[in-house]
Amino acid sequence: MRVLVTGGAGQLAQAIRLIWAEHELVIPDESVLDLSRRESIQRVVVEVRPEVLINCAAFTQVDRCESEADLAQLINATAVGWLAEACEAVDARLVQVSTDYVFDGTGTRPYREDDPTNPVSVYGRTKLEGERQAARCPKHLIARTSWLYDAWGKNFLNTMLNAAAQGRALRVVDDQRGAPTTCRALAGQLKMAVAEAWQGLVHATCQGETTWHGFAQAIFEAKGLNVDLSPCGTADYPTPATRPAYSVLDGGRRKVLGTDRMPPWQEALAQVVTQPDLLKEA
Numbered sequence: 187m188r189v190l191v192t193g194g195a196g197q198l199a200q201a202i203r204l205i206w207a208e209h210e211l212v213i214p215d216e217s218v219l220d221l222s223r224r225e226s227i228q229r230v231v232v233e234v235r236p237e238v239l240i241n242c243a244a245f246t247q248v249d250r251c252e253s254e255a256d257l258a259q260l261i262n263a264t265a266v267g268w269l270a271e272a273c274e275a276v277d278a279r280l281v282q283v284s285t286d287y288v289f290d291g292t293g294t295r296p297y298r299e300d301d302p303t304n305p306v307s308v309y310g311r312t313k314l315e316g317e318r319q320a321a322r323c324p325k326h327l328i329a330r331t332s333w334l335y336d337a338w339g340k341n342f343l344n345t346m347l348n349a350a351a352q353g354r355a356l357r358v359v360d361d362q363r364g365a366p367t368t369c370r371a372l373a374g375q376l377k378m379a380v381a382e383a384w385q386g387l388v389h390a391t392c393q394g395e396t397t398w399h400g401f402a403q404a405i406f407e408a409k410g411l412n413v414d415l416s417p418c419g420t421a422d423y424p425t426p427a428t429r430p431a432y433s434v435l436d437g438g439r440r441k442v443l444g445t446d447r448m449p450p451w452q453e454a455l456a457q458v459v460t461q462p463d464l465l466k467e468a
C-alpha cells in the first residue's frame with residue numbers, strides 16, 4: 187500500500203516510518219510538502235497518488251499557538267481542508283491525528299468520542315477545526331491522542347531525562363491528568379485501523395491515566411534514576427495557553443471498531459525504556 191506521510195521530521199512520523207515499514211512510504215521534507223501552501227499539497231498528492239495519507243504535521247507548540255493564532259489556524263485547520271480535498275480527488279483515505287485538548291478538562295470521567303468539545307486554547311480550537319475539515323474527506327479516520335512521546339523527538343520524556351542529567355531538582359505539576367501515549371503504540375494502532383478500514387472519529391491513547399508528576403516519577407523509576415522530584419500546581423507555573431486539567435480519553439469505541447492495540451501506559455513506557463531503538467515491529 188502506498189502511504190504518504192506529512193510532517194516527516196516529527197516524532198509520530200518517525201514512529202510511522204519504523205512501524206509501517208512494510209508499506210511503500212513516501213515521507214517528503216517540509217520543503218517539498220509544505221502544509222501552509224495549498225498548491226504544494228495538491229501537487230504532491232497528485233504525484234504520489236497515495237491510498238492513505240497520514241497527517242502527522244501540525245503546529246504543536248501549544249503556547250506559541252496563542253501568539254501565532256493565524257499560523258495555527260493555517261496549519262492545524264485550513265491545511266487539513268486542503269488535504270481532505272486532495273485525498274478525495276485521488277480516492278485516498280485521510281488519517282488525521284487530533285488531540286485531547288479539544289476538551290476543556292472539567293470532566294470527571296474519561297471523555298467519549300461523542301462528548302461535547304470545548305477547547306480552551308488556540309491549539310485545541312484549531313485542532314478541532316482540523317477534525318471538521320478532515321471529516322469532509324469521504325474516507326477519513328480522525329484519531330485523538332494525548333501526551334505523545336517516544337525515545338526520540340521533543341517530548342516530556344526527553345525533557346525530564348535532560349533535566350535529570352543536569353542534576354537539577356524538578357517540580358512537576360500534579361493537577362493535570364491524562365494518558366501518556368507512545369508514538370510507536372499509536373503508529374501500531376493506526377496501522378491496524380487502516381487495515382480494518384476504520385471510519386470516523388476514535389480515541390487512541392494508551393490505557394490508564396496519571397499526572398505529569400506521576401509520569402515523571404515512573405520515567406525515573408524505569409530508568410533507575412534518583413532525582414529530586416516534587417509535585418507542584420499548574421497555578422505555580424502560569425503558561426500562555428490553558429491546559430485541560432483532566433483530559434483522559436475513553437477508548438471504548440476502538441473495541442467496537444476492531445482490534446484494540448493500545449497498551450497500558452506503564453507497559454508502553456517500559457517498552458520505550460528497554461527498547462529505545464524500536465528495531466522490532468510493534
Ligand SMILES: NC(=O)c1ccc[n+]([C@@H]2O[C@H](COP(=O)([O-])OP(=O)(O)OC[C@H]3O[C@@H](n4cnc5c(N)ncnc54)[C@H](OP(=O)(O)O)[C@@H]3O)[C@@H](O)[C@H]2O)c1
Nearest residue numbers: 193195196197198220221222243244246285331332333334
Ligand atoms: N505531542 C503531543 O503530545 C500530542 C498530543 C496529542 C495530539 N498530538 C497530535 O499528534 C500529531 C503528531 O504530533 P507530534 O508530537 O509528532 O508533533 P511534532 O513532533 O511537533 O511534529 C509535527 C511536525 O509537523 C511539522 N510541520 C509544522 N508545520 C508544517 C508545515 N507547514 N508543513 C509541513 N510540516 C509542518 C513540524 O515541523 P517543525 O518542527 O519544523 O515546525 C514537525 O516536524 C499532531 O497532529 C499533533 O497535533 C500531539
